[in-house]
Amino acid sequence: MKVTYICDLCGQPQETVEIDNVEIEKLGINTLTPAEKEDIIKYNDEQGLLLYSLCPSCFEEKFVQGPGWSDL
Numbered sequence: 001m002k003v004t005y006i007c008d009l010c011g012q013p014q015e016t017v018e019i020d021n022v023e024i025e026k027l028g029i030n031t032l033t034p035a036e037k038e039d040i041i042k043y044n045d046e047q048g049l050l051l052y053s054l055c056p057s058c059f060e061e062k063f064v065q066g067p068g069w070s071d072l
Helices: 034-040 056-065
Strands: 002-007 013-018 041-044 048-053
Touching: 034 041, 034 048
Parallel strands: 002 048
Antiparallel strands: 002 013, 041 048
């Protein structure tokens, strides 16, 4: 099965991997609540399993630099 990681903020695909036997535990999504799963996990016939997370650039912008960081 094809698994595609997509940035939840900028919408850019980050990585696509082909996994023969998808085990939820190996993807790390087995600990999510049903609401989190609904928000993060989607399926598309063309792209396979879609997992929404943050790309490194958006993560840094949102959590490392934060608002007003450049003003310091």
